[in-house]
Amino acid sequence: MDNVNIKINGRDYSVPAGSTILDAARIAKVDIPTLCYLKDINEIGACRLCLVEVKGARGMMAACVTPVNEGMEILTNTEKVQKMRKTNLELVLSTHEKKCLSCIRSQSCELQKLCRDYGVDDEEHFKGKMLRTPKDESTAFLVRDNDKCILCRRCVGACKMQGIGAIAALDRGFDTHIGSAFEMPLGATSCIGCGQCVVACPVGALYEKDDTKAVWQALNDPSKHVAICTAPSVRATIGECFGYEPGTDVEGKMVAAIKRLGFDGVYDMNLTADLTIMEEAHEFIERFTKGEKLPLITSCSPGWIKFCEHYYPELTDNLSTCKSPQQMFGAMYKTYYAQKRGLDPADIVFVSAIPCTAKKFEVRRPGQSAAGEGIFDVDYAITTRELARMIERAGINFRELEDEEFDAPFGIRSGAGEIFGATGGVMEAALRTAAKTILGTNLEEVDLPDVRGTAPIKYAQYKLGDVTVNVAVTSGAKNARELLDKVKAGEVKVDFIEVMACPGGCVNGGGQPVQSAAVRASVDLKAKRAQVLYKSDAGNKIRCSHDNPAVQKIYDDYLGSPGSHKAHEILHTFYIKRGL
16 A cells, blocks of 8 residues: 655654544554544544644644545644634533533543543533433333433444444434434334444443342342353453453453352353353254254344344244353253252342343343243343442452452353354354264364454355355344345355354443543454453363363253253243344
8 A cells, every 4th residue: 555745743754545634643643532433433523523733724624534645734732723622622511411420431431531631621611502301211221311412423323333223313403413213212213232332422321221239239138149140251351441451351350359249159151151052053953954944043142133033034933042141041040050059049139241231131031031930041131331330339459359260060161152252252162062963073173263353254164074064154233134135145055154243242242341432443352352262262171062061060960961852941042023
């Protein structure tokens, strides 16, 4: 790629042709503030915080949308630039509900930080028309508070990137607001609950429905047995809430912190990730052998399940009937473990710590009550952010904790279960076990690089003895739509498909720690977080789900064998052909 020569604040730089001024400034290690900009998602120049001076230009230029050209001279920090940015911040504040102390994003709010950086000390410098609207709490997974909205449209860009388009900017002028068609509540739309809008929002206008109050109440109720399991990717991300660099594995400290919250059991969801693989691999081999209901499509992502039910109801029969690892853990805990311990399932409160907002509605889906009607497999699903807030509220010094281990008997996991949090991980884990069933022995090389990585759609072909299996892996609802349309049109022939609703998989879920636009522009969060899981897998002596002794004991003691009648009663579910 050709380069162009430019000046930034009087210094010479050579940057790739086609770069924006914002791109060039980052190459030069010069920080230009943004609010509406979000790399690859929202690049519209609307907030005017990134204004810079360009010699020869009649007015200031928006750095995020202005391309550089040969000889351009850019000034990013003049008195005029600083004054204009401060004025624009004051204009944003003129219609913003400034209740920062009670805001969920206090201290992690990008608007708050910029106001502090630019010395905005008069919150009422401008007084705009204040549109006061009730919060939209119509979904089971998030809250929309338009009084906090700054109309940056990042959430709209994120929803569009997912191919959903459940929200948009409505009306004009002072009446502009973010909403859904015909002013429908979000719960009445085609929103799939992925939460990508939440992690895109720079302020407190969107946030997950908080279940921590209910969890605290359960922990303080001596009549309740309260247990928790954590999803594979949480250990790779929760450290970010406590100042660790993205891609830091803090499993031991996380376990130590959760134990100090007072749970009766702290467990690793990787165990039921392994259990999911045992059931799903058996299901795939059975369908593949019979040539029925192919391609088999994975069922671990509830946002994807909702997407399929609404947009591709004709493919719901192709979905694996396996519950997700979250639901399997709760089901096993309230049946098998309750019997072992002599516990009444009605007295158990089971909590999952997960990277996903969609898991909040999954816990109340039909077919998720293995222990009996009215007893849900999982009572509360809390996001990585919620778990971090509980730890902070309890006054636990996370960084100073000594590492601790998950509780037995559900602390044993395989490397296959660990990689569930990354796109392609479920497929790789399932193929490891399917290969053992077909070949009668483990693969010589269990790492399957063709299904790894964050490419939108990945295809691979594996020859297992006399059998050839064609697979596809995708993440992000928009990419899933592209793949499924090709499958329906006969353009692609595959036997097994993994779909994750969030781009990059659970490591990039809507319940993960929020990172600023500047971090998201310079750090590949998906790759760094996923690397934690792959490193843990590589270092695990048990690489395949079927080699996990805890899983083998569960089948020997309780379930019988993968795909058994008992296993179907406890570990499988059903879907609804909703349509649009």
